[in-house]
Amino acid sequence: MxxxxxxxxxxxxxxxxxxxxxxxxxxxxxxxxxxxxxxxxxxxxxxxxxIVDLHGDGFERHMAPRRGAMKEMADGVVASEAELAANGITTAVMAQFWSWEGGLRGPEFAEGVFRAIRQVRDSLVTDLIPQLRFETHLLDDYDLLPDRLTEWEVPYVVFNDHLPHERLAEGRKPPRLAGQALKAGRSPEKHLELLQRLHANGPQVPAALDALCAELHRRGVRLASHDDHSAEDCAAWQARGLRISEFPETAEAAEATRAAGGHVILGSPNVVRGGSHKGNASAIDLIAMGYCDALASDYHYPSPRRAALMLARSGLLDLGAAWALVSSGPARVLGLDDRxxxxxxxxxxxxxxxxxxxxxxxxxxxxxxxxxxxxxxxxxxx
Structure with missing residues (x-):
């Protein structure tokens, strides 16, 4: 119509x-x-x-309001779209994990989420773009990933590494092990065994990522890194052709990305809270230094609007520049020149x-x- x-x-x-x-x-x-x-x-x-939201996973509670309650996932997408629209978001990247964490972040759940998005998005008003967050140490899944993305119609992949490497290298149990195991449907012993095995994949990961990124580039998939910590992290991803850095943890990483001509995405909740909930670099500081192309909702859909307005009220940016971080800036990162x-x-x-x-x-x-x-x-x- x-x-x-x-x-x-x-x-x-x-x-x-x-x-x-x-x-x-x-x-x-x-x-x-x-x-x-x-x-x-x-x-x-x-x-x-x-608002063009480059990365948001606040839809999880709509898809599975309780553990095991996942039978009508298409209805969850509809409910998520209503929340997005109520917060002024007109284009939304819906970020779903493929992770060793299992449960709501396992590949089976991801398949259900992406199937549900395909099922209903043409009947909705908000433009929904699926994104897969893939854990880098899942080497056994590398061969599966390209064809799964094609099947699921996912045009955007972000690479994460959330393994507690320091603890595993020291032979200590990671924090919250029992809770993670419960969510994944494993015993704590089996969950720890899996983490140790994935941690041991470390030396093989760089070469495997080189080949995987080359194949995904060939298929036209947009790629980004996540939680970059150092200039060396950024250089490694840039060598693989990645030009988007989501939520860099340090000013060094943000500066390195921008110096190489890449795009830096920061979290709106970081702005609203006045700092990172994990103790990483302050988004406000990075914005003041000119190291931000776009703000994303991350886990909280009201935050992009609130963050842009806060930046304007503070005088750090005028309204046009502040609002560009949630509209024209993210549209440019996504290559969407029509909005x-x-x-x-x-x-x-x-x-x-x-x-x-x-x-x-x-x-x-x-x-x-x-x-x-x-x-x-x-x-x-x-």
């Missing part, structure tokens, strides 16, 4: 040149240069480009905020309503 033509008047609009009070025209799902159709009075509201700003010809992806309290009043993706609540709805229905 072709979205109706609309003209928004009376609102303050964030355009590429800054915030102005002007008309914004929507036609056939795109921003139009001339106005037709129904005129909507949005005085008292602020209209900004829709991220309110310019003629771009997709009509936008979020309408109450100008006083900055709560989300409505969200449009491709000119279609994905969320609307409260007083603003009366203006559209008048």
């Amino acid at each position: 072709i979205p109706p033509a609309l003209t928004f008047s009376g609102a303050r609009i964030l355009l590429p040149e800054g915030v102005v009070q002007t008309d914004l025209c929507l036609s056939e799902g795109r921003i139009a240069g001339s106005c037709t159709g129904k005129r909507i009075d949005l005085a008292g509201y602020l209209v900004l480009p829709g 991220g700003e309110l310019s003629p010809g771009k997709r009509a992806d936008l979020v309408i905020l109450d100008a006083e309290n900055h709560r989300v009043a409505a969200t449009f993706a491709g000119g279609r309503v994905s969320y609307m609540s409260g007083d603003v709805a009366a203006r559209f229905l008048a």
